[in-house]
Amino acid sequence: MLHLASRSPRRAELLARLGLDFGTIDLDIPERQGAEEAAADYVRRVAREKAGAGLLQVVSVPGAVVLGADTEVILDGRVFGKPVDADDAASMLRTLSGRTHEVITAISLVSAAREVQAVSSSQVTVAALDEDAIVAYLASNEWQGKAGAYAIQGRFESHIQHLSGSFSGVMGLPMFETARLLRDFGVAA
Template identity: 65%
Template sequence: MLYLASKSPRRRELLGRLGLEPRLLDLDIPEFRQPGEPALDYVRRVSREKAGAGLLDVVGVPGAVVLAADTEVVLDDEVFGKPVDADDAARMLMRLSGRTHQVISVVWAMTADREAQAISVSDVTFAALTPAQLDGYIATGEWAGKAGAYAIQGRAEALVTRLDGSYSGVMGLPVHETAKLLGEFGFDVFAGAAA
């Protein structure tokens, strides 16, 4: 049985594209970067903590596999989490404007006796935002709850001039890497598919 330790509807949707319907685990894991902690190490740690907390919720369930992920936007070694308000979102977007940033996604799968991870790092380049574009995007509210204050699968896609990496990874769950990782735990997304 597959469990998803995430509240993200995007992650559930992306797993659905693979033909998987995980049971959801509603967890609140603090996401605070430690002083001096490299960005990749931070994302890995948070993803693993989510998986570990999820595994504690399903102790005693035979064959339980918990999948967790964390995705962060990184620019100049600053990790852009979710904005606290519209002003914070505008600050983040202005920092990203006209520049290339990284989106790091780490997926972690865990059972009672095994764990493994998959990492996706994508480079995303934004156009230089005009004040009207910034104000218009902030007005959509799409930035709320999104790392880096944008959703590439929404209107923000119009701001992206180049993407080197995984589109689904920028959304929050790199599909290729996730399918490969889950294959190691017995979930073949092509099993039973029509030839």
């Protein structure tokens, strides 16, 4: 049985597109980057921790497989996590405005006997945003709970000038890499 270790409705929506039956596991894993931890290493570690913590919750289920994922926005080596409030979100959007940043999503698949991981990296260019555009986007509340203070699949898509990589990866679960890992793991996708 496949389990998604995530509170994210976007990840559940994306995983459902693969036509698989799965359960969800609600976790609260601290997402704090270590002082000397590289951004990509941080994203991989958090995905692995989510999958591992999820497995501990379903270890008694025969054949349990758990998928954990983490997505982060990275610019100039800085990880832009989820904003704590609207002011933090506005600051993030001002920083991303008119620039290209990286979005890394790591996925980990674990069972009692095996663990595999994949990483998707995308380059996203945000058009120059004026204060009116930032205020209007903040009013939508789409920024809440989103790495980098934006949801590419919502209103903010109109501010994406260029994307090189995986749209679903920027959303939170790269479909190509996820399907490949699930097939390699023996879960049909």
